[in-house]
Amino acid sequence: MNELQTILAETCTRLFTDHATTAVLEGAEKGEWPAALWQALEENGLTLPQVPEARGGAGGSWNDAFVVLMAAGRFAAPVPLAETILAGSILAEAGLDAPLGPMTVAPAHIDEGLALARQGGGWALTGRATRVPWGARAEHVVVVADGGGAPMIALVTAGTAKIEADASLAREPRDTLTWSGAPVVAAAPLRGRLGRQPVWAGGALVRSAQMAGGLEFLLAQSVKYVTERKQFGRPLAAFQAIQQNLALLAGHTAAAGMAAQQAFHIVERTGEGGDASFEIAVAKVRTGEAASLGAGIAHQAHGAIGFTYEHSLHFVTRRLWSWRAEFGAENHWSVALGRQVAARGAESLWPHMTER
Amino acid sequence: MATFNFELSTLPPEAEALRDEVRTFLKQELAQFRPEERARSWGGFNRDFSRRMGERGWIGMTWPKKYGGHERTALERYVVLEETLAAGAPVSAHWVADRQSGPLLLRFGTEEQRQRFLPRIARGEFAFAIGMSEPDSGSDLASVRTRAEKVAGGYKVNGTKIWTSNAHLSDYAIALFRTKVVPDKKHEGLSQFLVDLKSPGISIRPIIDLAGGHHFNEVHFQDCLVPDDMLVGKDGEGWKQVTTELGFERSGPERYLSSLQLVIELIREAGKEPPERAAALIGHFTAHLVTLRQMSLSIATMLQAGQNPNLEAAVMKDIGTTFEQEIPEAVHALTGAEPRIGSGTEFEKTLGYLVQHAPSFSLRGGTREVLRGIIARGLGLR
Numbered sequence: 001m002n003e004l005q006t007i008l009a010e011t012c013t014r015l016f017t018d019h020a021t022t023a024v025l026e027g028a029e030k031g032e033w034p035a036a037l038w039q040a041l042e043e044n045g046l047t048l049p050q051v052p053e054a055r056g057g058a059g060g061s062w063n064d065a066f067v068v069l070m071a072a073g074r075f076a077a078p079v080p081l082a083e084t085i086l087a088g089s090i091l092a093e094a095g096l097d098a099p100l101g102p103m104t105v106a107p108a109h110i111d112e113g114l115a116l117a118r119q120g121g122g123w124a125l126t127g128r129a130t131r132v133p134w135g136a137r138a139e140h141v142v143v144v145a146d147g148g149g150a151p152m153i154a155l156v157t158a159g160t161a162k163i164e165a166d167a168s169l170a171r172e173p174r175d176t177l178t179w180s181g182a183p184v185v186a187a188a189p190l191r192g193r194l195g196r197q198p199v200w201a202g203g204a205l206v207r208s209a210q211m212a213g214g215l216e217f218l219l220a221q222s223v224k225y226v227t228e229r230k231q232f233g234r235p236l237a238a239f240q241a242i243q244q245n246l247a248l249l250a251g252h253t254a255a256a257g258m259a260a261q262q263a264f265h266i267v268e269r270t271g272e273g274g275d276a277s278f279e280i281a282v283a284k285v286r287t288g289e290a291a292s293l294g295a296g297i298a299h300q301a302h303g304a305i306g307f308t309y310e311h312s313l314h315f316v317t318r319r320l321w322s323w324r325a326e327f328g329a330e331n332h333w334s335v336a337l338g339r340q341v342a343a344r345g346a347e348s349l350w351p352h353m354t355e356r
Numbered sequence: 357m358a359t360f361n362f363e364l365s366t367l368p369p370e371a372e373a374l375r376d377e378v379r380t381f382l383k384q385e386l387a388q389f390r391p392e393e394r395a396r397s398w399g400g401f402n403r404d405f406s407r408r409m410g411e412r413g414w415i416g417m418t419w420p421k422k423y424g425g426h427e428r429t430a431l432e433r434y435v436v437l438e439e440t441l442a443a444g445a446p447v448s449a450h451w452v453a454d455r456q457s458g459p460l461l462l463r464f465g466t467e468e469q470r471q472r473f474l475p476r477i478a479r480g481e482f483a484f485a486i487g488m489s490e491p492d493s494g495s496d497l498a499s500v501r502t503r504a505e506k507v508a509g510g511y512k513v514n515g516t517k518i519w520t521s522n523a524h525l526s527d528y529a530i531a532l533f534r535t536k537v538v539p540d541k542k543h544e545g546l547s548q549f550l551v552d553l554k555s556p557g558i559s560i561r562p563i564i565d566l567a568g569g570h571h572f573n574e575v576h577f578q579d580c581l582v583p584d585d586m587l588v589g590k591d592g593e594g595w596k597q598v599t600t601e602l603g604f605e606r607s608g609p610e611r612y613l614s615s616l617q618l619v620i621e622l623i624r625e626a627g628k629e630p631p632e633r634a635a636a637l638i639g640h641f642t643a644h645l646v647t648l649r650q651m652s653l654s655i656a657t658m659l660q661a662g663q664n665p666n667l668e669a670a671v672m673k674d675i676g677t678t679f680e681q682e683i684p685e686a687v688h689a690l691t692g693a694e695p696r697i698g699s700g701t702e703f704e705k706t707l708g709y710l711v712q713h714a715p716s717f718s719l720r721g722g723t724r725e726v727l728r729g730i731i732a733r734g735l736g737l738r
Contacts, residue, residue, distance in 0.1 A: 001363065219359055223735050240725075243732035250731055251675035254360045254668070258654070259647040265364050278646075285643035334639030335632055341642050342635060346624035350442045350616070353646055354375065 005067050008049075008060075012071035015040050020075040025315050028078030029171035033137065038079050038102060047081060048088040048098055050268075055092040056099065062268035065089075066209050066261055073213025076315040078172065080104050080134035082206035087142035090202065093192025094153040099185075104138035105199045106177060108327065114145035114179070116152050116187060123147065124181040125156055133326070135175030136163045144190060144199050151190040153198075156182055168322040170315070193270050201280050203327030205267065208260040208283035211291045211323050214316045215253040218298035221313060222246055225302055242301060249297040252290035259286035266356065278356065281337040288324040288333075295320050359735070360668055364650065365657035371431040378439040381412065386443055392705040394444025395617040398451050398610050399571065399713075401525055403483065406449035409440075410480030415450045416458055423462070424475030430660040434653070438609040444617055448522060448571075453477040453484035455608070457530050460548070460601050464589035469550065473528075487517040487531030487551065487575060488598065495726050497532070498542045498595060502577060504533035504549065510583040511535065511549070513557070516576050523560050523573040529553055530601075532594050546594030550586040557581065567697075567712040602722065607655040607669035612648040612676035614717055615683035618710050619645070621703045622687055637690050644679050648672070667734035674727050681717045684710040 001009065019037035028034055041047050049064040051057020058064075065085050072081045080102045087103035107114060107129035114127035125145060135141070141156050160182035168174045194202045223246060226236035236242050263283035266276045295317040299306050306313040324330065341349055385405060386394070393400065409415055417433040419425025440447050458477050461469055476482045493499045502515025513533060523529060529551045536545030553560070557580030563572035589597050619641045626634040651672045658665040684707060687693070694700070695708035718724040732738050 216359065219735075223737065226737065237732075237737040240729070243737050244725065244728045246735060246737060247671075247674065247728035247731035250359065250735060251671050251678075254362055254671050255644075255647050255651065255675055257360070258362050258364075258650050259643070261362075261364055262647070262650050281639065282643040282646045285639060286647050289640075289643075330640075331636055334636045334643065336639065337642050338630060338635030338637065338639030341638050342623055342626055342630045343628055345628065346620045349620055349623060349642070349645075353642075353649060354438075356646075 001067065005064060008064055008067050009071060011044060012046065012068055015044060015046070016071055016075035016077055020077045022312050022315075025076060025078055025312070034078060037077065041079065041081060042100060047084045047100075047102075049085065051088040051092045051098050055088075055097050057088055057092065062264045063261075065206075066264035069206055069209035070213035070216065070257070070260070073210035073316075073319075074217045076170070076214070076217070076319055080138055082210055083133050083138065086199070086202045086206050087140070090142050090144075090153055090192065090194065090198045091155060091186075093194065093198070094188040094190060096153065096155060096186050096188050099140055099155070101139035102134065102137060103140045103142060104132055104134045105203065106132045106135070106141050106143045107199065108132050108174075108203065110197065110200045110328070114143050116145045116147040116154055116184070117181070118148070119181070119183070123152070123154060123184045123187045125154060125160070125179040125184055126181055128176065128178045130176045131166070131174045131326075132177050133168075134173050135161075135177045136165050136173050140185070141177065142199075144197070147187070147189075151196065152187050153190050154184040154187040156184050168319075168326075170318040170322050172319075172322070193267055193274050193276065195275060195277055200327055201277060204284040204333065205263055205276075205280050207323045207327055208256075208263060208280075208287040211287040211320055212253075212256040212260040214320045214323070215249075215256050215287075215290055215294045217316045218294050218313075218320075219246070219249050219253045221316075222249060222298045222301045225306075229303075236301070245297050245301060249294050249301075252294050256287040256290035256294075259283045278337070278340060278352075281333040281340070284328060284333045285330045285337065288330040291320040291324045360671065361658070361663075361665065362651055362654045362668060363657070365654050367431055367435065367653070368429070371429065371435045374432055374435045375439060378414070378436055379443075381408075382439065382443040382445055386445060389444065390705075391444075391617050391621050391702040392709050395615075395706045395709045396446070397441060397444055397614045397617075398447050400444075400446025401448040401483075401522055401571075402446040403449045403480070405446050406480035406483070408480070409447070409450060410478060415454045415480050416474060416478030419458065419462060419474060419478065423470050424478035426478075430656060434609070434656045438613070438649075441609050441613045442616055449483045449525070450477070450480050452486060452522075452526075453482055456486065456601050457484040457528070460530060460588065460597065461550075463600065464548070464593075464597050466585070468585065469588070473550070482528060483522065483526040485520050485523040485526040485529040485553065485573075485575075487520055487523075487529045489517065489519045491516055491518050495723055497598070498546070500532055500534060500546065502531075502533050504535045504547060504582065506535065507581070510581050510586070513549075513551075513577040513580045513582055516574060518572075518574050519563070520560075520573045520575045521571045523553060523575050524562065524570070526553055529575070530588060532598055535591050535594075543595040545592055546598070547591050548588040548594045548597050549582050550588055551580075551582055552586075555580055555582070565716075567709070603666065603669070607652060607659075607665070607672050609649070609652050611673045612645070612652065612680055614677075614680040615710050615714070616645070618683050618687055618706050621706045622691075625691070625703045633690060637686055640686075641683065648676050648679060652676070667731065670727050670730045670734065673721075674724060674731060677717045677724065681714045684714050
């Protein structure tokens with residue numbers, strides 16, 4: 001991290017410590033909108049960190065976005081920050097301005113498609129998107145849609161869709177949105193560094209950073225707990241079995257952070273029309289695997305108390321279990337990655353790894 | 357804030373510039389090498405190869421020129437290391453001296469020792485072994501009992517070292533002996549020595565490994581005289597020195613690449629359009645390889661900058677060796693191929709070699725359990 005990113009990380013830590021408290025997390029699970037948290041994020045320019053200033057953002061880099069999303073994951077921030085960051089950059093890459101306020105992206109699944117049709121001088125959106133994160137709460141939705149044979153990016157206001165509310169394991173909204181010839185605010189041909197499927201690939205990218213952050217929390221929280229909790233007359237930390245497990249958690253946490261950080265770095269370095277799909281796949285696979293193992297170890301270290309609603313461990317572990325499956329689980333991305341590697345051939349594996 | 361300090365790093369142009377040169381050299385050198393031979397990774401011992409590496413200036417790369425080194429950066433050396441390992445080159449005849457013995461002499465050796473040994477190591481002429489473990493001292497290294505008793509002109513050594521890789525092929529060993537018995541303080545009274553393995557009083561007995569290979573030895577010392585000028589560093593400072601030396605061997609690319617050849621053979625076997633399960637496994641392996649390489653590179657960059665990334669190095673070695681150990685098992689689970697020796701396809705023989713050797717990956721250079729203890733200490737648990 002450079003000096004500015006260190007300051008950014010400290011800002012995030014302070015902000016989330018103040019505003020993503022247990023009370024706020026519990027309230028969000030009952031459907032309360034954490035307005036103060038969102039307002040603080042916007043005031044600090046953290047909702048569009050890497051969107052150019054000319055397009056309404058903070059003018060930073062994808063590496064800055066990584067820092068913000070790691071922190072959001074660490075604190076289980078119950079707001080569509082990752083979705084807004086992604087939506088804003090998809091807009092900006094397509095040459096459109098990003099509005100303020102919470103946004104989301106659709107469709108959230110690769111098998112679903114939306115369509116744009118000419119309507120007067122503009123476009124109208126039709127189609128159904130399931131499991132849209134924060135679909136009912138976001139003020140705008142950025143969609144990828146087929147515009148008469150060519151992929152388009154469009155911005156629609158949230159009120160234009162029929163909404164069926166649902167939720168993830170972490171009680172975050174995952175709603176079905178249905179548009180029937182809804183007017184769009186702006187539309188442009190798809191372009192940008194996230195490739196032909198920017199919601200899918202970008203979704204995997206942001207989830208990898210959130211998971212890496214979540215794992216950081218699990219490690220820190222587990223170290224704290226086993227140091228404080230005593231059994232058999234000594235801290236749990238004194239037992240080798242506990243030490244060995246937490247060392248393993250440390251390894252997966254470090255690897256997850258590295259994989260996610262690398263993917264953001266390549267996306268930043270890759271210009272328009274570039275291809276970061278290799279590193280995005282690596283990041284989603286590696287962080288997803290780490291999330292599975294890490295959640296298990298953290299719960300084991302915490303014993304029964306960590307299995308209660310009262311203890312805050314589950315705010316992160318339930319998110320990890322949900323995030324690892326969203327925008328392509330490990331099996332999806334490892335198959336994609338494996339096919340990419342196989343197509344290049346056995347002798348190209350190492351040269352490809354070293355030229356990135 | 358993050359528990360670790362794994363920063364992304366990109367190799368500088370002068371380091372990348374070496375890569376093609378090394379690849380071209382290795383392509384010629386290893387033209388006849390079969391996958392099973394490449395799978396030996398840093399196990400292959402070939403003095404001619406090591407001399408040719410020395411001629412190109414790829415041993416002792418970071419050492420001062422006055423000791424035969426080349427004053428290149430640690431990151432340039434990193435490129436040479438990872439390319440030779442990825443190609444499965446037989447680096448063993450210079451590996452230990454380049455990685456551990458040379459740096460140890462640079463740090464703690466006398467001027468005379470540096471001038472005498474380092475130039476010939478850098479030329480690929482001197483092969484080194486490591487005399488640490490003993491029959492009763494494995495993970496508990498500080499309990500070594502081999503005695504080096506001060507006598508006129510030197511030290512008289514009696515005792516036995518074990519698991520001494522390539523002692524039968526090497527010229528020298530750097531060994532840890534007890535020069536003084538301090539009751540209840542096993543870390544004190546230890547000293548490191550340069551030992552000429554041809555000296556009278558040394559007998560070397562092979563220990564054959566489970567695969568039938570001979571690299572381990574038992575080295576027996578009986579009234580072996582080691583001259584005064586072969587003491588490395590200070591008498592009694594051996595423990596501090598040896599832990600420094602072990603740090604040199606913890607985080608390199610050798611800690612995740614040992615099974616790379618099997619991944620390559622799996623890709624070849626699976627073809628350009630692999631079925632889903634094979635693609636998933638190749639993708640899983642790739643995700644880990646890419647991540648581990650970044651971690652290893654990050655540590656190399658910290659070392660180059662003069663930092664001391666001990667915790668990061670232990671973490672990387674733990675997950676790296678666990679990963680390289682998992683590869684043959686996962687390939688077995690996917691393909692059900694019979695691991696073979698002697699006969700069979702290159703894929704089956706590569707699997708056969710690695711299935712048998714994988715158990716050693718989490719033992720060599722400190723067991724997984726010891727390593728996780730080090731990580732736990734870094735986390736503040738002990």
